[in-house]
Amino acid sequence: MVDLSTKLRVELGVSQLNKHGEELCGDSVEIGEGPDSTIVVLSDGLGSGVKANILSSLTVRMIATMLKGGLALEDVIDALARTLPVCEKRHLAYSTFSILQIFCDGSAHIAEYDGPPAFIGRGRDLVSVPRSDRVVGGRVVKEAFFSVQDGDWIVMVSDGVLHAGIGGVWNIGWGWDRVAEYVRSVAGWAETAQEFAEEIARVTGKLYGEKPGDDATVVAVRVRRARSLTMLVGPPVDRRDDPEVVAELMQETGKKVVCGGTTGNMVARILGKPITVDLSSEDRRVPPTAEIEGIDLVTEGMLTLSYTLEKLKAGTRLRDVAWKKDGASRLAAALLEADSVRIIVGRAINPAHQSPDVPVTLALKQKIVDELAQVLRGMGKRVVVEYH
Template sequence: MYCPVTVDNFLDIYNDSLNKKGEELCGDQVKYLKTDKKVTIVLSDGLGSGVKASILATLTTEILITMLDADLPLEEVLKTVIVTLPICKVRKIAYSTFTIIQVNCETNHFTVINFDNPPPLYFHQGKVVKLEAKTETILERKIAIAEGYLERGDFLGAVSDGVLYAGMGVTLNFGWGWEQIADYVEGILGQRSHTARTIVREVLKKTHSLYQGEIGDDATFAGIYVRKRHPLMIFTGPPLDREQDEFYIEKLLNFKGRKVICGGTTGNIIANYLGETIEMDLSTIRKDLPPIGMLSYMDLVTEGILTISKATEYIKGCDGDLSRLRFDHNGAYLLAKEILQADSIVFMVGQSINEFYQNPLLPKNISIRRNLIEELVQFLKSKQREVTIEYC
């Protein structure tokens, strides 16, 4: 059954792990890749724990992600992994197991390919739905494949067996179990608004509790939660052609999402168009940062180069994690917060150069503003955020 995709839906992805007690490296690895057409997530569980398991799991995820991104046939991809990772002669099991989740971004159709990991966890309208999997045999290994469609509010997750068997040998039982995990996630989904991060972390928090801090096996949870998109547009720098000012101002004003202006000249152009004057909030001024401004229809107005540079420093300092962003009520902090709260970001970058900021050693067509934005965008893309730049 085809499910129409809502343009403001966002595929929110998050993963986290608990390392086995005494191990610095996790024997589970997760890698995911977002493109305009598809999302691919791979969770691999290396045999055992520590360095060897981590290397095996990393090798598995890298092979799978690389080949799947190249759109190679699934059978060829799986054969490559199976041949590369042989069977343990002693325990007669694979050196590395894996779960692959792929979502078509145009239809939200998903496919889960599972090799010796616990079954996937799929929730629709807050309730667990057991996916019907078909089994295929590839090079004498059984691969389970399930399909479906994601809608707003759905959650699809993959776990390693370290989550499934949490508490085994500690609470004198045989672990948490798939059904108990499913019940727990249903409880989370029924309580409040969510992100993939809150769901994954709540499950791992419970897992840690069941182990009573004595993590018996690497435990990993990766999932996709379908929620409303949080878009952001940042307009920085005046356009090259002044006759195009009105076009880009209207584009900003009509944008359906958060709106930010970075730059005094840019702000004044928009203020003049609106027939207003930018009011300054002097409580946000800092020794190295100008204050923010206030303007109708705008969620944030800041200075340009200095603020973008400092915001980039903040974002990299917290490794793109909003929860680790240190609070300071200044323009750079507020800009960093806007960026980290957004799922998809459009930078509208004017290329008219402010000579005050221009490095005289650089060619005239290379502005400091442009370089700063491209550096920030590169980092954000490495964190799988959807980012585009439009030069004007």
């Protein structure tokens, strides 16, 4: 995920279906970052199975390596078009490719060789982006230059998606136009790029009767505003630092979260705001949340953090928790939505956690926070942990 500016991010999602009976997908996707850009490469190897997988894997790795090294996309296209072999019997390229490169200044370049044209949209609308032909070594590569902004999306697919339904729902397959309409509708409600990609792949599988006749790949790219979250966990050791820590929390942009009853009372006291308990949680295991004006979420401390960590480690997705009201689910949803997370940890010890009746893990605030940070970094998020 790359910064387009200090305010915009590129979010990516990938979903694939193997041809029925094959262990490997003949399509390959490579995602990387160049010196000033995000790079997405999709390749469809000729045929299916191991051979197709090897061909497409080599293609995407070659392209991504050259682009990451700073080579211009035009030069990469020239090199590939001149070197990719062609099947003598079928007169088809051994692998197709679609390349999307989005730069930090918001400019974008797409190049497509023998693959379906990408779907490009803004909000809920498809956008027509004219392609021009570049002929290299007798091969035609279609290119387009355009710019992206908040709310834009690009969906790249292999031809297995367009062929879905052949001989079943539609004799001629799903087709580009019908896929385009469905992509447009999904763009209106999908919460994440991954959910976007998975929904298109889900319908593709359904149209194949859950027995895909070809490998099918969907890559969804969304451009949106960056989302940050700052979380205050526990008061600082020195009470004289309380105002400074609260000031740090309040001056941050994005969502603000306070974890811990003592911490919540400290924040409310310094802000001069009342704190009210919310008993609407439907999960009795998780302590209730509270409300402080100016703070997006106020939760109990170690139990809620433990349950939140448990959910994230179990692979919980945003759609699984976005509608829930308990503190752990709300905190998990906020963390899943964020691109960058700053965790301010106070080292003050809560006397309640020193009781022999309380599990040892509750006293290990640092351990839980460190694990949480590790899980979030594994999701590609930027995480900073500070101690006071």
